[in-house]
Every structure is written in C-alpha cells, then in structure tokens.
Amino acid sequence: MGSRNGSHVNDKRVTKAALRDGDFIELGHVILRYRAGLLSSPAAGADLDLPPSEVGDLSTLVPSLAENLYALTRIARAHIPVLLLGESGTGKEVLARNVHAHSGRAGPLVAVNCGALTASLLESQLFGHVKGAFTGAVRDEPGYVRRADGGTLFLDEVGDLPLPAQAALLRVLEENEVAPVGGTNPIKVDLRVVAATHKPLDKMALRGELRVDLLARLSGHRHTLTPLRERLEDMGILVRDLLRRSKVPGASELGFTIQAGKWLLSQPWSLNIRELSQVLGVAAVLADGPLIERAHLVERSLGPLAPPSEESVVAPEPEEERETAPDALRGRIVALLEKHRGNVSGVARDMGKSRVQIHRWIQRFSIDADAYRL
Numbered sequence: 001m002g003s004r005n006g007s008h009v010n011d012k013r014v015t016k017a018a019l020r021d022g023d024f025i026e027l028g029h030v031i032l033r034y035r036a037g038l039l040s041s042p043a044a045g046a047d048l049d050l051p052p053s054e055v056g057d058l059s060t061l062v063p064s065l066a067e068n069l070y071a072l073t074r075i076a077r078a079h080i081p082v083l084l085l086g087e088s089g090t091g092k093e094v095l096a097r098n099v100h101a102h103s104g105r106a107g108p109l110v111a112v113n114c115g116a117l118t119a120s121l122l123e124s125q126l127f128g129h130v131k132g133a134f135t136g137a138v139r140d141e142p143g144y145v146r147r148a149d150g151g152t153l154f155l156d157e158v159g160d161l162p163l164p165a166q167a168a169l170l171r172v173l174e175e176n177e178v179a180p181v182g183g184t185n186p187i188k189v190d191l192r193v194v195a196a197t198h199k200p201l202d203k204m205a206l207r208g209e210l211r212v213d214l215l216a217r218l219s220g221h222r223h224t225l226t227p228l229r230e231r232l233e234d235m236g237i238l239v240r241d242l243l244r245r246s247k248v249p250g251a252s253e254l255g256f257t258i259q260a261g262k263w264l265l266s267q268p269w270s271l272n273i274r275e276l277s278q279v280l281g282v283a284a285v286l287a288d289g290p291l292i293e294r295a296h297l298v299e300r301s302l303g304p305l306a307p308p309s310e311e312s313v314v315a316p317e318p319e320e321e322r323e324t325a326p327d328a329l330r331g332r333i334v335a336l337l338e339k340h341r342g343n344v345s346g347v348a349r350d351m352g353k354s355r356v357q358i359h360r361w362i363q364r365f366s367i368d369a370d371a372y373r374l
C-alpha cells in the first residue's frame with residue numbers, strides 16, 4: 001500500500017479489493033495467486049522424500065495431492081500393485097520410479113512400453129526365450145518379466161497392451177511364474193507391478209478392449225495424477241526443479257519478470273509438466289540476463305486448447321474411415337503430428353475430429369505419436 005509500484009489485482013491498480021478464487025495479486029515484484037477455501041492439512045507439504053535431482057520433485061502445496069502422495073509412499077512399501085492414471089506429461093513415470101525407490105525392493109525397475117510390444121514377438125519379449133528357440137534366438141534372453149524379478153515391473157501405457165499380451169500377462173500375475181519360449185520348466189518370479197496410462201481404463205474394460213480381470217489385478221491402489229492446470233500452486237516448486245535439472249548452464253539461477261510469471265500461471269498446459277519443462281528449457285537458453293522475460297516463453301503452437309477430455313464419449317466415425325484410403329489417412333496424421341509436435345489435440349482440431357478418434361487411428365496405424373514430441 002502506498003508503494004510506488006502500487007498494488008494490482010488482475011492488472012488493475014487497487015487500494016482495496018474483494019478477492020475471488022484464482023485472482024492474481026501483484027505487489028511490487030511479487031505476484032500471488034489467491035485461492036479460496038483451501039484447507040491446510042497435516043500432510044500438506046509431504047513428499048516422497050527423494051533427492052529431487054533424480055527424478056522430479058514430488059513436493060506439493062495442494063493439500064489433497066499431498067495426502068494422496070503420502071498414502072502412496074506407504075503403499076510403495078507394500079507389495080500392492082499400483083495403477084497410475086493421468087494425462088500425458090503429468091509425471092506418471094516419475095512417480096513410478098519414486099514408488100520403486102520407496103519399495104525397498106533390491107531388484108531393478110524394468111519399464112515396458114506396452115504399446116511397443118509386437119504381436120509376433122510378444123511372448124519372447126515378455127517372458128524371454130532359450131537359445132535356439134527360434135531363428136535368431138542366438139542366446140538365452142530373460143525377457144522383461146524375469147529381468148524385473150525381485151524389483152518392479154513398470155507397465156507404461158498399459159492401455160495400449162494388445163489383447164493377447166493381456167492374457168499372457170494375467171497368467172504371470174496370477175501364477176507368479178513364466179515359461180520362456182522354447183523352455184521346458186516354468187520359472188518363479190517375484191514381481192511388484194506398477195502400471196500407468198492416460199487412457200480411461202474402466203471405459204476400455206466396459207468396451208471389451210481391456211480384460212476386466214487384468215484391470216482388477218492391476219488396480220491394487222489407484223493414484224490419479226493432477227493436471228498441471230489444476231495445481232498451479234505448485235508452479236514455483238516445479239519451475240525451480242525443472243530449471244535445476246535442465247542442462248542449460250546457469251538455469252537454476254534465473255528469475256522471472258512479473259509478466260513471465262503471470263503467463264506461466266495462465267496457460268492451459270494441456271501437455272502438463274512435460275510441456276512446462278520444454279518451454280522452460282527454451283526460455284533458459286533465450287534469456288540474456290538474470291530474468292526470464294515474457295518474450296522468452298515461446299508458445300508451443302498448441303493454441304487455445306480446451307482441457308483434453310478423454311472421458312467425453314464420442315461416437316466412432318466409420319464413414320470417414322471408409323472414405324479415405326488408409327495410406328493417405330496415415331500420411332495425413334503423421335504430417336499433422338509433425339506439424340503439432342505430437343500434440344493430438346492439434347491434429348484433432350485440424351482434421352475436425354475428436355481426440356478419441358485420432359488416438360484410435362494412431363493405434364490402428366501403429367504410429368508412435370511420442371516420437372513427434374520435441
């Protein structure tokens with residue numbers, strides 16, 4: 001009050017103002033975002049207590065999130081399967097690594113990209129093979145499951161698991177043993193399973209795309225990651241951590257102008273922490289002084305996105321599929337993924353289709369959308 005800079009609420013100079021949830025308060029060189037009705041909680045500020053430099057900072061100022069993370073730390077020590085749900089880029093893999101680190105299990109974390117399992121090699125990829133089992137099997141190969149013995153099997157993108165693989169995996173989880181291709185004796189394994197996906201698994205199970213018994217097996221404890229736009233309170237923590245871990249020299253010393261800070265707090269962040277990380281990486285390179293300015297924060301041509309809603313039920317669009325030759329359609333999707341750097345919402349917008357439909361095509365044509373992300 002009475003300072004030369006004045007006090008502003010949502011860019012308006014004020015001496016007095018009634019605040020509403022989400023308002024920006026600007027006091028000199030400090031911005032605050034007002035949140036109404038957040039309760040403090042005993043678990044607030046809890047984190048998984050790992051050195052942040054390793055995998056990402058799990059501290060949070062959002063009480064409900066802190067409570068969930070606190071519960072997850074305790075679950076991590078048990079043998080219970082963990083299912084991590086949440087939009088792309090929200091930190092599912094980071095969390096999986098933390099769960100493993102807290103599990104006290106001596107074996108390694110073995111990550112399987114479920115979408116990349118090929119139908120023909122499925123069994124050998126998962127369960128390994130013995131030398132000579134088939135042409136090309138020049139040595140014994142343990143496969144993902146046995147490599148994770150005594151550790152954690154991380155099933156990433158579990159919603160992309162082909163049906164035959166679902167059956168095979170279910171058998172392993174029920175019997176705790178694997179039979180390598182070409183081998184005669186099943187081998188016992190001790191597994192802890194953490195699975196992750198951005199897909200609506202319950203709906204997929206209803207539609208018959210995911211086995212209900214497998215879903216039940218994987219869902220010992222469910223943890224849903226919060227999209228970045230719903231945890232803007234943590235922007236400061238995340239920005240600090242991401243700049244510290246960025247490879248740009250001096251990045252961790254950088255500050256932000258007020259305009260840059262406001263911009264960070266008002267983006268839709270549809271690709272979540274991954275997108276934030278990329279924006280900051282570029283900004284840290286562009287910054288030519290101690291402060292990151294608004295101009296250094298380069299929008300990633302994502303446009304004004306509505307929050308992605310995988311949940312929205314969209315009817316299939318068979319006409320379109322029949323109209324266009326598959327090769328042409330695939331080519332068009334690939335070109336648009338390149339244009340939008342892997343952002344499916346962008347592709348959907350350009351094609352005038354739903355995200356769900358684009359995801360379906362991506363799956364059908366075995367396109368690796370992640371490969372187009374920066």
Ligand SMILES: Nc1ncnc2c1ncn2[C@@H]1O[C@H](COP(=O)(O)OP(=O)(O)OP(=O)(O)O)[C@@H](O)[C@H]1O
Binds near residue numbers: 059093197277
């Ligand atoms: N809590 C965090 N603190 C700092 N960085 C984080 C945090 N969570 C995630 N990140 C960073 O955000 C990026 C995306 O995280 P991650 O790969 O774990 O997301 P994801 O949910 O598994 O994404 P996808 O569904 O696309 O595989 C990574 O660069 C990661 O280091």
